[in-house]
Amino acid sequence: MTARTASTPAPSPGRRWFPFVTRWRPRLLARWYDRHLQRLxxxxxxxxxxRDLGLTREDVRRECAKSFWRP
Structure with a gap:
């Protein structure tokens, strides 16, 4: 029986994710936090x-059940 080892694939040279993450992370985290506060x-x-806003309790329940990263 051979032992299996977990290996992670090497990142492809065409994919540069790190600059994207570092540039957008603060704004993205702020947007997520703001969305969380709005739902609260x-x-x-x-x-x-x-009623003045044209929403029902069901609309509110559905919106508040979303995860903070979902618009």
Missing amino acids: DLAEIDDHLL
């Missing part, structure tokens, strides 16, 4: 204001 605020809005 949305969850606290009362039914009267939701």
Whole structure:
């Protein structure tokens, strides 16, 4: 029986992911955090204001159930 070793594939020379990650990371993290805070605020809005916005409790529940990275 041969032993299996986990190997990671070598990155292809055409893919440069690191500069993309370092340049966009602060803005991306800020956007995710802002989205998280907006969903927390949305969850606290009362039914009267939701009607003014044209939203239902189900709309709010569905939006708040999304992960922070999903728009």
